[in-house]
Amino acid sequence: MKPFLPWLRTGLALALLAWGTCQAQILIGQTVGVTGSAAATVQEASQGASLYLDHVNARGGVGGQKIELLTLDDKFDTKLTLDNTRVLIEQKGVLGLFMTRGTPHTQGILPLLEQHGVPLVGPSTGAIALHKPVHKYVFNVRAPYQHEVEKAISHLNTLGIKRIGVVHVDDTFGSDALAGAMSGFKANQLEALFVEKFDRTKPDFTALAPRVAQKQPQAVVFVGTGAAVVDGIKALRGAGVTGQIVTLSNNASGGFIKALGDSARGVVVTQVLPSERSLNYPLVKEAMDLAKAKNIADLTPAMLEGFVSAKVLVEGIKRAGPKPDRAKLQAGLESIKKLDLGGLELSYSATDHSGLDFADLAIIGADGKFKR
Template sequence: MRFTPWLRRAAALAAFSTLSWAHAQILIGQTVGITGSAAATVAESMKGAALYIDHINARGGVGGQKVEIVSLDDKFDPKLTLDNTRILIEEKGVVGLFMTRGTPHTQGIMPLLDQHGVPLVGPSTGAIALHKPVHKYIFNVRAPYQREVEKAITHLNTLGVKRIGVVHVDDTFGADGLAGAQLGFKANSLEALFVEKFDRAKPDFSAIAPRVATKEPQAVIFIGTGAAVVDGIKALRGAGVTGQIVTLSNNASGGFVKALGDQARGVVVTQVFPSERSLNHAVIKEAMDLARARNAGELTPAMVEGFVSAKVLVEGLRRAGAKPDRAKLHAGLESIKNWDLGGMELNYSATDHSGLTFSDLAIIGPDGRFRR
């Protein structure tokens, strides 16, 4: 197997120029769906992380050592995620792992993290199972999906929207999102108008969409990933569903908006970071300035997630001291308390690896931008 350095792969995917990695000294591993249904959002999150990692390496790296993130394509397939993780840990000898994507994918590698004592920073999933109970080697950055869904239902209820249904992927991610929806319904004294689930491997909405249309929902919470959600939204609209569509932050990318095309306008997407155009948060301004300096285009929510997660990784490496290893990185991450990463405070401890708690809602405007 030929290993392509992460940022070179990111450059190919996102048309983003990066530094040479020939002399990198700190190896961090990543297994992620460079291809597959989540590819568009993955490319943007990698691009955002690259902004910060490039910046740090240009200034000499961490403790004089440059950071290399070696990324392998798991095609958004949990089995490949597990295989890639074994390669990264056992063959490549990475110090830590970074920004895996997908709930079943991340849950599937937890035994390997335990076995080898490898910290995972910033998994790009808000599964509550990664927060509670605390997993020793998983350091979350973003808030849980359940908080996102509950907030969305509460917001809809305040607008007088009561007839709300749920369409979710039939896997652990979908079950987690559904649990959050149930909490939201209960908190607002509502009941789900309907609950429909679709197959993760072969999503088919030909029967689901007409059934949903007969219910005449005012809103549909759509829990799934990338291409499947795009196809599902188009199928719902094609069947005559006119209610509000709400999906989760894992779809908060420009690629998702582009794939939706004419159906994008008005879709609500939950968010777990401040607006990519908010100058009120220093971390956003920092990312904007670096993006502008590298002609990387406008920030997207997915880029912000990658950027912030990279900042957390680098802070953990700094606190790990000279010649960081897996144990030192773990200790360094757990020492992060009351850390201001730019208008957002992050805390870890031995009993709390949840990271940030921020959540918000955005709607896709006619210009394809996320509006708060």
């Protein structure tokens, strides 16, 4: 019998694969940094999305078809994002894409979306370039980064904080957020105290932190992702910077707070959804109830973003009809008008794929949680 075992194992594997494909009749693709500098926030956003997708599948899916999210790890590397997207679209035949992460990463796959007519729902980036001009196949859920930065600078100004500098990653994300900062300065009749940038692939704050400290800023807007921002904030504090530090919603995760350790307290993080503890919003209560059912003690902003994005994805699939294809999903998403997500309303059209426009601020408290 031994000579037949390899064939048997192969045949069994193929049978199991075929069975799995039949069960997951709606295949959605995702390329995201499961590992790499954005991993902590990615994990929480994916967990939030799974809360809702698992809930829908437990009730029979959409039209009797269960949704499978096929996630490939791009390690937050733009080249891997492009390669993974090609695999998901051309080899796996996904119906649509979901919650890519990173501004240059998402911008890099736009030609593939156009070529194959594949909708992307809820990219986890607030790049204004994904809102204006409208990209036919990109359906944003969260507000643009520029709105977040403008709100942060206006808030600092109302507190009498005028000496504000900007540190940003040297890529399209950083440039986009910097444009928002400059708009915020202008609106508040202020000028940037300084603008510093750092390399995305090899961030080094050895020289940058002392330069910032010499300027004695009252506040620093720090634009970057995950581990780089953690290292940068620690470097600034180590160099003697005592002013308020503000970073953006892409770092709104429990993992980010944990990584900051003793440097976390007092850091302001902009938000694109209501407080994850605000039961005044039905969507928060819904997410909280599903989390508790899975023994997840606390929601985080990143989890809530994943949850809300999954709700939008499922609504689009429902509207695509009993035999969804890419074109039907596209049309289904564009047909969404005044969708109540649970206290927040979202609409799309052929000329508007911006989604929500909610922006707020939170500060990390002594207990290691975000406070509004």
